[in-house]
Amino acid sequence: xxxxxxxxxxxxxxxxxxxxxxxxxxxxxxxxxxxxxxxxxxxxxxxxxxxxxxxxxxxxxxxxxxxxxxxxxxxxxxxxxxxxxxxxxxxxxxxxxxxxxxxxxxxxxxxxxxxx
Numbered sequence: 737x738x739x740x741x742x743x744x745x746x747x748x749x750x751x752x753x754x755x756x757x758x759x760x761x762x763x764x765x766x767x768x769x770x771x772x773x774x775x776x777x778x779x780x781x782x783x784x785x786x787x788x789x790x791x792x793x794x795x796x797x798x799x800x801x802x803x804x805x806x807x808x809x810x811x812x813x814x815x816x817x818x819x820x821x822x823x824x825x826x827x828x829x830x831x832x833x834x835x836x837x838x839x840x841x842x843x844x845x846x847x848x849x850x851x852x
Contacts, residue, residue, distance in 0.1 A: 740770055744818060745812075747763070747764045748760075753791065763790055765786045776826060778824070779822050
């Protein structure tokens with residue numbers, strides 16, 4: 737099973753960086769979680785917001801966000817349109833489902849045939 741976050745949107749912010757106080761280095765990256773197994777591929781509702789400064793090359797964690805940064809991030813959370821959650825079955829799943837149906841049909845027909 738693999739879990740990865742798929743890129744949705746990237747936004748440059750004009751707020752001051754809490755580390756270097758530069759106003760043109762903050763970048764907010766928005767990603768959505770995708771899960772893939774041998775049987776299905778699913779897009780989940782989980783969204784990840786990463787804030788980093790391009791100038792001082794540091795990740796800014798929510799604990800260090802100022803009220804201004806928090807306000808701008810909340811605005812972008814409302815403005816972003818994530819992909820619709822979905823689950824898609826792969827060939828392996830369909831093969832297992834149809835094989836199960838065939839086995840059930842064979843068992844039922846064998847029971848009916850032996851009871852005659």
